[in-house]
Amino acid sequence: MPRYRLWLLTVALWVSGCGGPFPQTTLEPRSDFGSAIDQLFTGIFWWAAGVFLVVETLLVITLIRFRHREGRPAPKPTHGHTLMEIAWTLAPAAILVFVAVPTVRTIFATAGEAPADALKVDVIGHQWWWEFRYRELGLVTANELHVPLGRAVQLSITSADVIHAFWAPPLGGKRDAIPGHVNRIAFRADRVGVYDGQCAEFCGASHANMRLRVVVDSDSGFGRWATVQLAGPAAPAAGTLAERGKAVFARSACIGCHTIQGVSPGVIGPNLTHVGSRATIASGLFPNDSAHLASWIADAPALKPGSLMTRMKPPLKDDDIAALVAYLASLK
Amino acid sequence: MSEARGLTSWLTTTDHKRIGLLYFWTALAFFLIGGIEALFIRVQLAQPNGQVVSAETYNQLFTMHGTTMIFLALMPLGASFFNYMVPLQIGARDVAFPRLNAFSYWVFLFGGLLLNASWFVGPLFHAGMLNVAPDGGWFGYANLTERQYSPGPNIDFWVLGLQILGISSLAAGFNFIVTILNMRAPGMKMMRLPAFTWMTLVTQFLIITAFPVITVGLAFLMFDRFFGTHFYVREAGATPILWQHLFWLFGHPEVYILILPAMGVVSDVLPTFSRKPLFGYPVVVYSGILIGLMSWGVWSHHMFAVGLGPIADSVFAATTMLIAVPTGVKIFNWIATLWGGDIRGTTALHFAVGFIAMFIIGGLSGVTHASPPADLQQTDTYYVVAHIHYVFFGGTIFGLFAGVYYWWPKMTGRLLDETLGKVHFWLQFIGMNLAFFPMHLIGLLGMPRRVYTYAPELGVGTLNLVSTIGAFLIALSILIFLVNLWRSRTHGQPAPNDPWGGATLEWSVSSPPPVYNFSVIPTVTNRLPRWSTERHGPMRDPPAVPPEPIHVPGGSWWPMVAALGLPVLALAPLTQTLWVAFVGAALLIAGVYAWAFQPFEV
Numbered sequence: 001m002p003r004y005r006l007w008l009l010t011v012a013l014w015v016s017g018c019g020g021p022f023p024q025t026t027l028e029p030r031s032d033f034g035s036a037i038d039q040l041f042t043g044i045f046w047w048a049a050g051v052f053l054v055v056e057t058l059l060v061i062t063l064i065r066f067r068h069r070e071g072r073p074a075p076k077p078t079h080g081h082t083l084m085e086i087a088w089t090l091a092p093a094a095i096l097v098f099v100a101v102p103t104v105r106t107i108f109a110t111a112g113e114a115p116a117d118a119l120k121v122d123v124i125g126h127q128w129w130w131e132f133r134y135r136e137l138g139l140v141t142a143n144e145l146h147v148p149l150g151r152a153v154q155l156s157i158t159s160a161d162v163i164h165a166f167w168a169p170p171l172g173g174k175r176d177a178i179p180g181h182v183n184r185i186a187f188r189a190d191r192v193g194v195y196d197g198q199c200a201e202f203c204g205a206s207h208a209n210m211r212l213r214v215v216v217d218s219d220s221g222f223g224r225w226a227t228v229q230l231a232g233p234a235a236p237a238a239g240t241l242a243e244r245g246k247a248v249f250a251r252s253a254c255i256g257c258h259t260i261q262g263v264s265p266g267v268i269g270p271n272l273t274h275v276g277s278r279a280t281i282a283s284g285l286f287p288n289d290s291a292h293l294a295s296w297i298a299d300a301p302a303l304k305p306g307s308l309m310t311r312m313k314p315p316l317k318d319d320d321i322a323a324l325v326a327y328l329a330s331l332k
Numbered sequence: 333m334s335e336a337r338g339l340t341s342w343l344t345t346t347d348h349k350r351i352g353l354l355y356f357w358t359a360l361a362f363f364l365i366g367g368i369e370a371l372f373i374r375v376q377l378a379q380p381n382g383q384v385v386s387a388e389t390y391n392q393l394f395t396m397h398g399t400t401m402i403f404l405a406l407m408p409l410g411a412s413f414f415n416y417m418v419p420l421q422i423g424a425r426d427v428a429f430p431r432l433n434a435f436s437y438w439v440f441l442f443g444g445l446l447l448n449a450s451w452f453v454g455p456l457f458h459a460g461m462l463n464v465a466p467d468g469g470w471f472g473y474a475n476l477t478e479r480q481y482s483p484g485p486n487i488d489f490w491v492l493g494l495q496i497l498g499i500s501s502l503a504a505g506f507n508f509i510v511t512i513l514n515m516r517a518p519g520m521k522m523m524r525l526p527a528f529t530w531m532t533l534v535t536q537f538l539i540i541t542a543f544p545v546i547t548v549g550l551a552f553l554m555f556d557r558f559f560g561t562h563f564y565v566r567e568a569g570a571t572p573i574l575w576q577h578l579f580w581l582f583g584h585p586e587v588y589i590l591i592l593p594a595m596g597v598v599s600d601v602l603p604t605f606s607r608k609p610l611f612g613y614p615v616v617v618y619s620g621i622l623i624g625l626m627s628w629g630v631w632s633h634h635m636f637a638v639g640l641g642p643i644a645d646s647v648f649a650a651t652t653m654l655i656a657v658p659t660g661v662k663i664f665n666w667i668a669t670l671w672g673g674d675i676r677g678t679t680a681l682h683f684a685v686g687f688i689a690m691f692i693i694g695g696l697s698g699v700t701h702a703s704p705p706a707d708l709q710q711t712d713t714y715y716v717v718a719h720i721h722y723v724f725f726g727g728t729i730f731g732l733f734a735g736v737y738y739w740w741p742k743m744t745g746r747l748l749d750e751t752l753g754k755v756h757f758w759l760q761f762i763g764m765n766l767a768f769f770p771m772h773l774i775g776l777l778g779m780p781r782r783v784y785t786y787a788p789e790l791g792v793g794t795l796n797l798v799s800t801i802g803a804f805l806i807a808l809s810i811l812i813f814l815v816n817l818w819r820s821r822t823h824g825q826p827a828p829n830d831p832w833g834g835a836t837l838e839w840s841v842s843s844p845p846p847v848y849n850f851s852v853i854p855t856v857t858n859r860l861p862r863w864s865t866e867r868h869g870p871m872r873d874p875p876a877v878p879p880e881p882i883h884v885p886g887g888s889w890w891p892m893v894a895a896l897g898l899p900v901l902a903l904a905p906l907t908q909t910l911w912v913a914f915v916g917a918a919l920l921i922a923g924v925y926a927w928a929f930q931p932f933e934v
Contacts, residue, residue, distance in 0.1 A: 022791045024778025026709040041706040048696040055692055059667055063685065066606065068676045075673045077865045080612040088664040089657060096653045096699075103703040104646045110705050111642045127481075162476040163572060165637055165712060169778045173708020176637045178573065179475065180566040183639035196789070200637075200712040200780045202469050204476055205387050208783035305387035 023196040026169045030195060030216070033110055033172030033187035040106045044099050051095065110173070112184030114154035119147060123157040125164030125177035127203060127308060128210035129270055129283040139229045140259075142270030143283045146215045147189055148222035154186045162204060168197030168214045176201055189216040198284070205306030211284030225277075233261050233273045233331050245327025248320045253312055260331070269309060276331040282307075293325045336887070344887030346430035347847060351437050352416030353743065355408050358441055362404035365448065367807060369397040374767075374803040377796050380788035390784035391467040392486070396447075398470030399490065402590065403497050404444045406724065409732050410593035411440075414508055414532050416743055420838035420845060421526045423517025423854045425882075428510040431891045431927060436504040438895035443496035446899045450489040456907075457485045466490030469782060471583070472553070474564035474575035479557045485906060491554050492902035498543045498550075499898065505539035508532060517837070519856035523617070526836045527610055530617050531596030534624040535589050541628075542585035549578030558905050573638060580631035588627040590724060591691075592620060594731025595662060598684045601734045602666055604834045605681040606673025609860055612665040619658035619665075626655045636704040637711050645704040652702040659695055663688060678832070679753030683734035686761055690726025694719055697772065712782075715775025721768040733760075733813075740817075741831050745843045746824030752816040759809035766802025770795040829873065835860040840873040851878035885932040894923025 022028075029035040066075075114120075122133040123145075132145050145168075147153045157166045159177040166185075167174035175183040199210035217225060236242035246263070249255065255264035261273045275281075278288050282304055286292040295302075298321055300309040316324070342350060372393050376382040385393065415433065419426055427433050450465040457464055467486045468477040477487045512525070512533045525533075552563035553575070562568030564575050603610045610616060632640060632648040640648075666688055675681065697719040701707040710716055733756075741747045774792045775781075786792065830839035839862055841849060851874045854861070861871045897920025904913035 022777045023789055026776050026778060037705045037709055040703060041700065041709065044700050044703055044706060048699060052692060052696055055663065055667075056689060059670075059685070059688060062667055062670045063675060066670060066673050066675050068674050072674050075606065075608045077609050077863075078611065078672065079609050080615065081668075084668070085612055085615050085661070085665075089661055092657050092660040093654075096656060099699065099703060100650055100653055103649055103705065106703075106705040107642045107645050107649070110708075162481050163473060167712075167780070169709060173705060174637050174712065175639055175708070178571075178638065180571055181573070181639065196778070198780060198783075202391075202473070202476070202712075202782040204481060205391065207391075208387065208780075208785045211787075 023194075024169045024198070028170060029172070030170040030191045030193065031172055031187040031189045033185065034170060035190075036106050036110055037173055040102055043102060047095055047099060051092075110185075112154065112175075112186050114152045114184075114186035118152035118154040118186065120154050120156065121145065121147075123155045123166050123177065125157070125159040125161075125166065125199065125203070125210075127161050128199070128206040128304065128306070130166070130199075130210070130212045131160075131270065134226075137226055137230065139226065140271045141229060141274070141278075143211075143280065144213045144215060144278050146217060146222055146225050148219050149189055149192055149216055151219070152186060152188050154184060157183045157185070163201050164199045164203045164210065165201035166197070166212075167200040168195050168212065170195045171197075171214055171216075174200045189214075192216050192218060192221075194279075196284070206304050209283060209285050209304045211280075213280065213284055228277060228332070229274050233263065234276075236327060236330055241323050241326040242330040243327075245323035245325070245330075248316070248323050249327060252316065252320075252324075254324075257309070272328065272331060274331055276329050288329075290325045290329060293328060294321050297321050297324055341887060343892060344434075344889050346426070346434050346885060346887055346891075348415050348419050348427050348430065348433060349743070349845065349847075349849075351433050352412045352414075354437050355412035355415055355440070356743070358437075358444070359405050359408035359412060362400055362444055362448075363406075363409065364810070366397055366400035366405050367810060369393045369400065371803060371807060373397060374800040376784060377786070378800040379797060380786055380790070380793050382785055385784070387784045388461070388467065389463060391469075391782075392451075392463055392465035394782055395466045395469050395490070396451075399447065399466065399494075400444075401724070402470060402586070403494065404440075404447070406590050406728050406732070407501065408440055410535070410590070410728075411436075411504060413528070413593065413597070413732075413735050413739065414504070414536075417739060417838055418508060418511060418529050418532055419515065420742075420841065420849060421529045421836050422512060422515060422520050423837050423850060423856060424511065424515035425849050425853075425884075427507055428515055429507050430885065431888055432503050432507050434888070435891035435895050435927075436500045436507065438892045439496060439500035439503070439898055442895055442899040443493050443500060446496065446902055447489060447493035450486065459484060464489070466493075471579055472575075473572070473579075474553060474556075475566065475572040477553060477557075477575075478564060487553075488557065488906055491550050491557065492906065495547065495550050495554070496898045496902060498547050501539050502543050505536040505543070508536045509540070512536075517850075517853050517856055521856075523614065524856055524859040527599030527613065527616055527620075528593075528596035531592045531599070531620050534620050535592045538585045538589050538592070538624050538627065542582045542589065545578055546582035549575060549582065552578075554905075573635075576635055576638065577631070580634040581628075583634065584631045585624075585627045587723070588623055590728050591731075592624065594687060594728045594735075595620065597731045597735040597738070598666060598687050599662075600834075600836065601680050601684040601738050602669045604738070604832050605676045605678055605684075606670050607676075607833070608669055608673040609835070609863075609865070610665070611668035611671075612661075613859065616662055616665050619661045622658045623655060626651065626658070630655060633702060633704075633707070634711075636701075636707045649702055649704050653699060656695060656699055656702075663692060663695075678737070679748070679750055679757055680734045680737040680832075682754060682757040683730050683737060686757065687727055687730040687734060690722055690730060690764070694722030694726055697722065710775060712780055713775035714771040714779050714781055717781050718768050718771035718775060721764070721771070725764050725768065730760075733757075738832070739838075740820070741827030742838055742843050742845070744820065744824075745827050746820040747827050747831060748816050748820050748824060752812055752819070756809050756812045756816065759805055759812065763802045763805030763807075763809055767799050767806060768802070770799045770802075774799070830862070835863040837861060840871070842876070848878065848882040848884050850874050851876065851882070888927060888930055890923050890927035890930060892923075894920050894927060897921075897923060 029038045124131040130143050133140050157175050157177045159179045164177040165174045172187045175185050195214045197212045257266040257269035259271045281288045300307040376384045451463050454462045454464045464486050555561040564572045629651045633652040701710045774795050779792050827843040864870050897916045901916030
C-alpha cells in the first residue's frame with residue numbers, strides 16, 4: 001500500500017473514530033479497473049501535493065518576509081519580468097505532461113473492452129433499484145450482483161427511466177446509466193468479498209436509497225449460486241403458511257409488477273423468483289429478514305420515499321402479510 | 333446638485349452607485365438564505381440516517397442552495413462591484429445605459445423572489461406540503477426534470493426563474509461591455525484599465541455568450557414541460573444527453589463568470605496593500621482573457637461518466653488541464669506582486685491572500701478530476717463538493733469579501749472595524765477548512781453527493797460531523813461580518829477619499845462619491861494614476877466642487893414596471909391561466925414603451 005494511502009487512511013481512521021471498514025472506499029481497489037484508476041490518481045495526487053507545498057510555502061514566506069515594518073523603505077515599483085513569466089508558464093505545462101500521458105493511457109485501457117469469454121451482464125437502472133440480467137446464463141436478479149473471482153466481467157449499463165450511475169467503488173469507476181444508451185465497463189475482481197455501491201447520479205426522491213452490492217465469489221461458489229438462480233422457484237409445501245402466502249401473492253396487486261417464474265410475469269419491479277436468497281431488500285437498504293420484509297410490504301413509501309411500490313388499497317391484512325413474508329422468505 | 337432622498341428615490345434610481353448598493357443588499361439577503369439552506373443540509377448529514385428533513389425537502393434544499401448561491405448571491409455580489417466600481421475606475425459619470433441598469437437589477441430581484449416563493453406556495457398547487465421548491469439539482473438534468481418524472485410545479489419555478497434571471501444578466505452584460513469600451517475617460521487606454529475592470533469585461537463577454545446557451549436549453553425544457561415537445565425525450569428519438577451538453581456549455585463558462593471578478597478584486601487589492609504595482613499586469617490581463625476563451629472548450633469534463641468515448645474524453649482532459657496554465661500564471665504573478673512589497677495586513681489583504689491559498693487547493697483538486705479515469709471515482713461524490721467549495725467559497729467568496737472590506741469605505745463613507753474583520757476572516761478560514769476539507773475524504777471513501785441520508789456502515793459519520801461543525805463556524809463568522817456592517821453605520825470611522833493609498837481613480841473622489849462621480853472628468857496618463865513611479869508623479873484629484881454645473885439624469889419608474897412584467901408572465905404557465913399572460917405582456921410592453929419615450933429630465 002502506497003504511503004500516502006496509509007496516511008490518508010490513518011487520518012480517516014483517526015477522525016472517524018470507528019476505524020472503518022469502509023465498504024465503499026475508492027482507496028482500496030479490488031479489481032484491475034479499480035487499481036488502474038488508483039495508480040493514476042496516486043501519481044496525480046503526488047504532483048498536486050508537491051505543487052501545493054511549493055506554492056503555499058512560497059506564499060507564506062513572502063507574507064512573513066515582506067510584512068509591513070516601520071521604517072521599511074518604499075518598495076521598488078517592479079512591473080514584471082519576462083523570463084520569469086515564461087518560466088512559470090512552462091513549469092505547470094511541463095508538469096501537466098506527466099499527468100496527461102498516463103491519463104490518456106488509462107483512458108484507453110479502461111474503456112470497457114473485454115475479452116470474448118468475459119461474463120456479460122446487462123445492468124439496468126430503475127427508480128430506485130438495479131436489475132441485473134446475465135445474458136448467456138439467462139438469469140435475472142436484482143440489487144445484488146454476483147461475479148466470479150478473476151474472470152473478466154463486462155457490464156452493459158443502461159436505464160429504464162431517468163439517468164442513474166452504476167458505482168461499486170472498490171471495483172472501479174462509475175458509469176452513467178442513460179435511457180437509450182449503453183455504457184460499458186469491464187473489470188476483473190481480484191479478491192473474494194461483498195462490496196457496496198450505490199447510484200451516483202441524482203435520480204429523484206430516493207436517489208440516496210438506490211444502493212447495491214457486488215458479491216465476488218470463487219468460481220465454484222459463483223457456479224453454485226448460478227445453478228440455484230436458474231432453477232425454478234421453490235414450491236411451498238402443502239398446508240404451510242408459505243403456501244397461503246403464494247395464494248395471497250397470486251391474487252394481489254404484486255403480480256402486476258413482479259416476476260416469480262411460473263407464478264407472475266410483472267416486469268416493473270425486481271424479479272422475486274429467488275428473493276429469499278438475497279441478503280438485503282429494498283435495493284440494499286434493509287437486511288432480508290421477516291420484520292423488515294413485513295413492514296416493507298405494508299408500506300414501502302414510508303421506508304423509501306417516493307417508492308413506486310405504493311401502499312395497497314385496500315391494505316393487506318396482517319395475517320396476509322405474514323403469509324406473504326413466509327412465502328417470499330421460502331424463495332431461496 | 334443635491335442627493336435625492338426617500339424610498340421613491342431608491343425605487344426609481346438610475347445611479348450606478350445606488351444600483352450597486354441595491355445589488356449588494358439583495359445579494360447579501362439571498363446569500364443568507366442560501367447559507368441557511370446549507371445549514372439545514374449539514375444538520376441533516378451530521379450523522380448517518382439523519383431525520384431532520386424529509387427526502388423531498390432535502391432535495392429541494394440542495395437544489396435551492398446551489399441555485400441561490402450561484403445565481404442570486406455570488407453573481408449579483410460581483411455585479412454590485414461592477415456597478416459601483418467600474419464607472420469610477422474608468423473615470424465615467426455612470427454606465428452607458430443607466431435605465432437598462434436599473435432594469436437588470438429589478439429583473440434580478442423579481443426573478444429571485446419568484447424562485448424563492450416556491451418555498452411557501454405549495455397549498456396553491458394542492459401539493460400537500462408548504463414547499464414546492466425546485467428539486468432537480470442546480471444542474472436540472474433532463475429527463476428527470478421532464479413532466480413525466482417531475483410532475484409538480486417545482487421544476488417550473490426553476491425553469492421560469494432562471495429564464496428571468498438570464499434576462500437580467502444579459503442586459504447587464506451588454507451594458508457593461510458598452511460602458512467599459514466607450515465610457516472611458518480620456519487617456520484611459522485598454523491597457524491602463526484596472527485589473528478588476530478588465531476581469532469584469534471578460535466576465536461580461538462570457539455572460540453574453542454563455543447565457544444564450546442555457547436560455548436555449550431551458551426553452552427546450554420549458555416547451556417539453558408545458559407544450560409536450562420532445563427535445564429530451566428518449567421515447568421520441570431524442571436524448572437527455574443533449575441537455576447535459578447545453579447545460580455545461582453554459583455551466584463551465586459560468587464557473588469563470590463566478591471566479592474572474594474575484595480574481596479581479598484580488599488583482600486590485602494586492603498591489604494596494606503591498607504598495608507595489610501588479611506584477612506582470614499585461615500577463616494577468618491576457619491570462620484572464622485566455623481563461624475566458626478556454627472555458628468554452630472544456631464543458632465535457634463534467635460528463636466523463638456519460639461515456640462519450642475515449643477520444644472525446646482525452647481531448648477534454650487535455651483542454652481542461654491546459655486551463656491550469658493561465659490560472660497558475662495568475663497565482664505566480666500575485667505572489668510576485670507581494671514579493672518585495674511593504675505588506676500591510678488589513679482585513680482586505682487577509683481575504684485576498686486567503687483567496688490565493690484556498691484557490692490553489694481547489695485548482696489542484698480540479699486537476700485530479702481533469703483526468704477522466706480518476707474522475708470516474710470522484711465525480712458525483714463529496715470529493716467534487718469539496719472541490720467546488722474550495723473554488724467558490726475559498727475562491728469567489730474570499731475574493732468578494734476582500735472587495736467588501738476594500739471598497740466598503742468608498743461605498744458608504746465609513747470604515748469597517750479591522751479587529752472584527754480579522755475575527756471574521758480567521759473564523760471563516762478555519763470554518764471553511766473544517767467544513768470542506770473532510771469532504772475530500774468523505775468522497776474518496778465512497779459517499780455520493782446529493783444524498784439525503786447515508787448508512788452508518790459507510791464509516792463517514794464523524795467526518796460529516798466535523799464538516800457540520802465547520803459549517804456552523806462559517807455561519808458564526810458571517811454573523812460577525814453582519815455586526816461589523818451594522819456597526820459601521822454608527823461606529824465606523826468616517827472614510828477619507830483614499831483610506832488605503834490606492835492607485836486607481838475611484839480613490840480620487842470623496843467617500844461615498846458625489847452623484848456625478850467626478851467634478852471634472854480626469855485625464856489619465858498612465859496605469860497607476862494616483863501613484864508616483866519612476867516615470868510619473870501622482871495625478872491631481874478632481875476639485876471637490878464642480879467648476880460648472882453637471883447634468884445628472886433623473887430617475888424613472890419604467891424600468892421597474894417593465895421588469896415586473898416578467899414574473900407576471902411567468903405566473904401564467906405556473907397557474908395555467910391565460911389572462912395573466914396578457915397582464916404580464918402588457919406591463920412589459922407598456923413599461924418599455926413609456927421608458928423609451930420618457931425624456932431624461934423628470
